[in-house]
Amino acid sequence: MANVPTNLLVNWFEQRGQLHDLRAKSHxxxxxxxxxxxxxxxxxxxxxxxVASIAPNGSGPAQR
Structure with a gap:
């Protein structure tokens, strides 16, 4: 994970928190x-x- 830009992780956790808060609502x-x-x-x-920052050469799963 050392190659992952910090801003991507910050964005991930901020948005994940927002999603969690919304999904916690009863309605x-x-x-x-x-x-x-x-x-x-x-x-x-x-x-x-x-994923692109970790495997920039497309060595991950094929695109759908």
């Missing part, structure tokens, strides 16, 4: 549900960036 409004999906998409993008 989600339509706006909350949109935010959950947005955060999930953002987390996947950050995870992709983290």
């Amino acid at each position: 989600l409004s339509d706006s909350d549900e949109r935010q959950v999906w947005s955060l999930l998409n953002e987390l996947v993008a950050v995870a992709d960036d983290i």
Whole structure:
């Protein structure tokens, strides 16, 4: 993990915390549900960036 830029990890944990807080609610409004999906998409993008920083030559799993 030494090669992972710190800002990517900060982004991951901040967004993960926001997602956790939203999912802890007993009822989600339509706006909350949109935010959950947005955060999930953002987390996947950050995870992709983290993986790319570790395996920049595409040595990871094939793209879908």
